Amino acid sequence: MAQYQHLPIYKQTYDILLRTMSATKDFPREYKYTLGQKIKDELIELVVMIYRANSAADKAQHIESIVERVQAIQLMMRLSHAMKILSRRHYAALSEMTDSLAKQAQGWLRSWGKGKTERV
Numbered sequence: 001m002a003q004y005q006h007l008p009i010y011k012q013t014y015d016i017l018l019r020t021m022s023a024t025k026d027f028p029r030e031y032k033y034t035l036g037q038k039i040k041d042e043l044i045e046l047v048v049m050i051y052r053a054n055s056a057a058d059k060a061q062h063i064e065s066i067v068e069r070v071q072a073i074q075l076m077m078r079l080s081h082a083m084k085i086l087s088r089r090h091y092a093a094l095s096e097m098t099d100s101l102a103k104q105a106q107g108w109l110r111s112w113g114k115g116k117t118e119r120v
Helices: 008-026 029-055 060-082 088-119
Strands: none
Touching: 008 029, 008 088, 029 060, 060 088
8 A cells, every 4th residue: 555644745735624624614604514615525535536646556647636626626715715705814825835735736747647658
């Protein structure tokens, strides 16, 4: 079984999840169980996807799904901020963290793609 806890992308995602858990506590009731819960669910699924990608023989498809999931999370966070239900302080921190996460996912995809073509 492949180790995934040591991966920077896993650690970053886990940190974002923890920060989001804290940030969504302040959401109004109307959004806490809809948009707030959706963001948390997406992040939890993202952690699982990172595990699966790291364990898979063919990582490309899994990593592409990770990139898409990160973009969806960024969109929901941006929406939350635009609707003024996610504070500027939380949004700034989460935005920076998710940008870093997106770059890591893109880098992982590029590096895995290079390794695959070299092996052929």
